[in-house]
Amino acid sequence: MMLLxxxxxxxxxxxxxxxxxxxxxxxxxxxxPLAITPDPDQLEPLGIGLIWVVMLLSCLLAADKxxxxxxxxxxxxxxxxxxxxxxxxxxxxxMAHWVSCALPLLLMAPVLGAxxxxxxxxxxxxxxxxxxxxxxxxxxxxxxxMLTVGLxxxxxxxxxxxxxxxxxxxxxxxxxxxxxxxxxxxxxxAALLCLSLVTLPFATAIVAKIAVSR
Amino acid sequence: xxxxxxxxxxxxxxxHRSGALIPVLxxxxxxxxxxxxxxxxxxxxxxxQQGESVRIMYVHVPAAILAQSSYAMMAVMALISLIxxxxxxxxxxxxxxxxGACITLLALATGSLWxxxxxxxxWVWDARLTSTLILFFLFAGVLALRxxxxxxxxxxxxxxxxxxxxxxxLPIIKYSVDWWFTLHQPASFTLTEAPAMxxxxxxxxLVMVVGFYCWFFLTWLTRLRHEIVRREVxxxxxxxxxxx
Amino acid sequence: xxxxxxxxxxxxxxxxxxxLNATALPGxxxxxxxxxxxxxxxxxxxxAGLFEDYDGRVITEDKAAILYLGHRYAxxxxxxxxxxxKFLLKLNEIQLTPALLTAALARFQLSAExxxxxxxxxxxxxxxxALARLILTSARIWLxxxxxxxxxxxxxxxxxxxxxxxxxxxxxxxxxxxxGIPEFASATQxxxxxxx
Numbered sequence: 110m111m112l113l114x115x116x117x118x119x120x121x122x123x124x125x126x127x128x129x130x131x132x133x134x135x136x137x138x139x140x141x142p143l144a145i146t147p148d149p150d151q152l153e154p155l156g157i158g159l160i161w162v163v164m165l166l167s168c169l170l171a172a173d174k175x176x177x178x179x180x181x182x183x184x185x186x187x188x189x190x191x192x193x194x195x196x197x198x199x200x201x202x203x204m205a206h207w208v209s210c211a212l213p214l215l216l217m218a219p220v221l222g223a224x225x226x227x228x229x230x231x232x233x234x235x236x237x238x239x240x241x242x243x244x245x246x247x248x249x250x251x252x253x254x255m256l257t258v259g260l261x262x263x264x265x266x267x268x269x270x271x272x273x274x275x276x277x278x279x280x281x282x283x284x285x286x287x288x289x290x291x292x293x294x295x296x297x298x299a300a301l302l303c304l305s306l307v308t309l310p311f312a313t314a315i316v317a318k319i320a321v322s323r
Numbered sequence: 324x325x326x327x328x329x330x331x332x333x334x335x336x337x338x339h340r341s342g343a344l345i346p347v348l349x350x351x352x353x354x355x356x357x358x359x360x361x362x363x364x365x366x367x368x369x370x371x372q373q374g375e376s377v378r379i380m381y382v383h384v385p386a387a388i389l390a391q392s393s394y395a396m397m398a399v400m401a402l403i404s405l406i407x408x409x410x411x412x413x414x415x416x417x418x419x420x421x422x423g424a425c426i427t428l429l430a431l432a433t434g435s436l437w438x439x440x441x442x443x444x445x446w447v448w449d450a451r452l453t454s455t456l457i458l459f460f461l462f463a464g465v466l467a468l469r470x471x472x473x474x475x476x477x478x479x480x481x482x483x484x485x486x487x488x489x490x491x492x493l494p495i496i497k498y499s500v501d502w503w504f505t506l507h508q509p510a511s512f513t514l515t516e517a518p519a520m521x522x523x524x525x526x527x528x529l530v531m532v533v534g535f536y537c538w539f540f541l542t543w544l545t546r547l548r549h550e551i552v553r554r555e556v557x558x559x560x561x562x563x564x565x566x567x
Numbered sequence: 568x569x570x571x572x573x574x575x576x577x578x579x580x581x582x583x584x585x586x587l588n589a590t591a592l593p594g595x596x597x598x599x600x601x602x603x604x605x606x607x608x609x610x611x612x613x614x615a616g617l618f619e620d621y622d623g624r625v626i627t628e629d630k631a632a633i634l635y636l637g638h639r640y641a642x643x644x645x646x647x648x649x650x651x652x653k654f655l656l657k658l659n660e661i662q663l664t665p666a667l668l669t670a671a672l673a674r675f676q677l678s679a680e681x682x683x684x685x686x687x688x689x690x691x692x693x694x695x696x697a698l699a700r701l702i703l704t705s706a707r708i709w710l711x712x713x714x715x716x717x718x719x720x721x722x723x724x725x726x727x728x729x730x731x732x733x734x735x736x737x738x739x740x741x742x743x744x745x746x747g748i749p750e751f752a753s754a755t756q757x758x759x760x761x762x763x
Binding site: 262263271276312319 | 468
Binding site for chain 3: 193
């Protein structure tokens with residue numbers, strides 16, 4: 110709990126990261142109609158997929174910042190050495206990433222959906238799929254951040270490493286939203302979330318030990 | 324039995340013993356691939372639907388099979404290097420990654436070339452091609468991480484963890500891509516199950532698959548032996564060998 | 568007790584050190600001596616348990632009683648000194664009242680700037696925030712890598728007082744320092760030679 114409070118405090122005192130993620134998302138959503146067409150009939154079926162992709166990209170871009178400062182100032186070493194189980198530290202980091210990057214976007218989803226001429230029913234299902242799916246994205250992004258922390262081009266490297274793993278979540282999430290909440294996809298997404306929650310923090314913990322021994 | 328395995332973990336032992344395999348593999352891959360190419364590209368019958376272009380299958384299918392199994396082999400080596408901390412296993416991961424990536428590219432390219440006569444376009448987002456593309460990204464990720472992290476032990480371990488995670492995720496990714504494709508399958512083309520192939524077609528295919536594997540192991544072993552010498556260049560047995 | 572037995576470490580194509588042997592008993596100080604790049608930081612990391620690629624053995628009675636303070640001393644810029652100190656101590660399950668934290672910081676001459684985030688402090692002041700941890704910790708084995716650097720003379724003297732009190736109570740101190748520390752001139756020295 111103390112770890113989570115610390116992360117939130119740090120985030121609140123320098124909210125630039127969260128604001129940047131949000132701005133990036135709005136910008137990209139603005140670019141699509143400009144590049145394709147302003148015609149709402151053509152935009153509407155694309156809405157769910159576009160916002161999901163923007164969520165994915167935002168998460169990837171924000172990921173390596175979260176660990177970079179802890180690695181640089183030595184806090185990561187102290188966390189590895191501490192009495193706290195390392196998987197818990199990694200889970201807290203994922204939660205903090207979700208709060209700072211995915212949550213603002215989730216709350217903005219109605220606005221983004223309106224910009225893409227989505228119906229309100231679609232927006233509701235989009236938000237539901239993002240609620241279930243974005244934690245999975247955060248968990249993978251923190252894994253990627255831990256794999257690349259301290260390396261030279263970590264921010265460019267991270268998306269290359271992690272993007273393939275996000276494909277199932279992307280497919281399931283968009284499918285659940287597009288079909289208006291068909292139960293099978295919802296269950297599969299929830300199952301993927303549970304699986305990720307249970308396995309990824311441990312995998313990230315293994316990588317954390319490798320990262321601090323660099 | 325365990326000790327037999329452990330022996331192979333020593334770079335010196337591995338290097339000396341594996342030397343005998345190289346000419347065997349070279350001969351095998353040369354002969355088998357040669358036979359396969361001759362049989363498949365020249366003798367085997369053309370497909371009644373696709374004509375001569377079906378012959379790309381004799382390169383594409385072995386490449387696709389090898390792409391997937393080479394990733395699996397890489398991940399198994401990665402797991403061994405993580406659990407038992409064998410430097411040879413780490414060298415094995417390092418040397419197989421580029422080979423696997425190239426084979427995947429070959430599978431993609433031949434699949435794409437085959438697509439033109441079959442479906443009329445060079446790229447289709449069907450389940451197999453899309454999965455192969457993602458497999459290529461997985462290889463690229465391991466290569467990129469190794470490259471960025473440098474030559475140290477820890478660099479190898481990070482890339483190995485990535486490879487293992489990739490292997491665990493691979494079934495999930497494949498399943499979701501397959502399923503995505505069946506949902507969105509465009510009406511214009513149907514993915515028919517390949518009709519039972521006559522021996523005159525699956526015969527050369529089998530030969531090509533075996534030949535590809537022989538060539539793969541030949542290349543991997545050669546690279547691995549080079550890498551072992553490079554890593555152990557300061558040790559006595561390498562110095563002695565170089566003096567001879 | 569901390570014992571180093573035949574410790575060898577091969578990193579990035581060369582041996583950092585080979586067959587190192589040393590023992591530190593309760594109440595003893597051990598100084599790691601060597602030039603830049605001779606592997607001191609790696610040795611500290613091995614002793615702390617952060618680096619595991621070595622041959623030989625490191626024997627301690629209680630792995631959990633180790634405090635490691637490295638080059639980067641884990642002070643976060645967004646948090647205040649009190650918050651940083653509280654976090655570092657709580658990581659090792661030591662919970663303390665604000666009064667004790669303030670007193671520890673005051674010992675290291677940090678009393679005025681306690682409400683601001685650490686980004687407003689100088690490097691030396693940030694280091695002292697990290698060092699204040701030493702006063703309140705219950706760790707028995709201290710690994711201090713270049714702890715005395717970036718401190719002014721009063722800071723160094725407080726640090727060496729704190730270290731001496733630790734030794735007097737039966738703790739073990741393993742440190743490195745480019746400058747000579749007069750109070751520890753008689754400490755056992757472990758020399759690392761950079762391979763030429």
